[in-house]
Amino acid sequence: MKPTRLKNVLESLLHQRWPAFVWGPPGVGKSSLVREIAAERKLPVIDLRASLLDPTDLRGIPSIEGGRAVWCPPSFLPRPHEVPGVLFLDEINAAPPLVQASLYQLVLDRRVCEYVLPDGWWIVAAGNRQQDRAVTFRMSSALANRFVHMDMEADVDDWRAWAIDKRLSPLVVSFIGVRPSLLLGEPGEGSAYPTPRSWQMASDVMAAMGGPKESADVLPGIVGQAAAVEFQGYVKKALNEKAIRKVVDDPQHAELPKDLDGTYMLTSWLAYHAADAVVSAASAVLLTRLPPEFGVVLARDMIKARPAFMREEGYRTFLKTHGHLMARS
Numbered sequence: 001m002k003p004t005r006l007k008n009v010l011e012s013l014l015h016q017r018w019p020a021f022v023w024g025p026p027g028v029g030k031s032s033l034v035r036e037i038a039a040e041r042k043l044p045v046i047d048l049r050a051s052l053l054d055p056t057d058l059r060g061i062p063s064i065e066g067g068r069a070v071w072c073p074p075s076f077l078p079r080p081h082e083v084p085g086v087l088f089l090d091e092i093n094a095a096p097p098l099v100q101a102s103l104y105q106l107v108l109d110r111r112v113c114e115y116v117l118p119d120g121w122w123i124v125a126a127g128n129r130q131q132d133r134a135v136t137f138r139m140s141s142a143l144a145n146r147f148v149h150m151d152m153e154a155d156v157d158d159w160r161a162w163a164i165d166k167r168l169s170p171l172v173v174s175f176i177g178v179r180p181s182l183l184l185g186e187p188g189e190g191s192a193y194p195t196p197r198s199w200q201m202a203s204d205v206m207a208a209m210g211g212p213k214e215s216a217d218v219l220p221g222i223v224g225q226a227a228a229v230e231f232q233g234y235v236k237k238a239l240n241e242k243a244i245r246k247v248v249d250d251p252q253h254a255e256l257p258k259d260l261d262g263t264y265m266l267t268s269w270l271a272y273h274a275a276d277a278v279v280s281a282a283s284a285v286l287l288t289r290l291p292p293e294f295g296v297v298l299a300r301d302m303i304k305a306r307p308a309f310m311r312e313e314g315y316r317t318f319l320k321t322h323g324h325l326m327a328r329s
Contacts, residue, residue, distance in 0.1 A: 027195025084120025284314025
């Protein structure tokens, strides 16, 4: 499932008793998606890493009361007086089989010995697939049968919308638009390879070091050698800020880039600076000057970054002519 669809499904499952399991490769955003859903609903999240538990940890330790042994549940499990939230079992299949077995009763019956998971708490788990070369153990059929299973896949359109919202570098956002296959790569012999998470890391590192040139020798250790070489080649050809400013200053007549790389860089830069009223007004004019498919990309990105963009006269004009394209995007 693409992230937007998966989010809708998880939100639908939020208020019923059956736990959900999100599968996906490392760095695709499984944990972030669960936390985003919880944050939007102001729900607390207890992140329980099964890989760090011993088989007996969930049971707790015994205490003698009235001559009988009573099991005291561990402090990391929700207590009855706490507000409802999400019990997130991350990396559950990275735990050894005996630890997985200790989760059976908690996942299905919502209890462990005397401990009962309070009402309103929703269990959701996440894990990497065996083919991802991550640390995993085969999940027993008994535990797997206790979940609603969903596969999360990387989607370029969803990622670009997320990246614009998180204000990732326009160079990174536009590069992935041009080379969508590099959003998520396969693990190779080296330690680094491209994932949605590593591209966010690359954006942050470039910002900290002053730009792609200053961080050129670091990027291979984030997204892998091949992706870093392609990215640096793209940066050298990309439209620079001086050229983009000329377009913003005279959106009606300025010469626009004719190649795919330059157009993606222009639209990504405009979306990154959408909060600037001058940029917003110029973008509305450019909608009708760009090829329709890029006009749709720009309109969608600007709305994501600045919902007030929908009030721009140029956007309303564009919508009258190309509204059918916006509806399909």
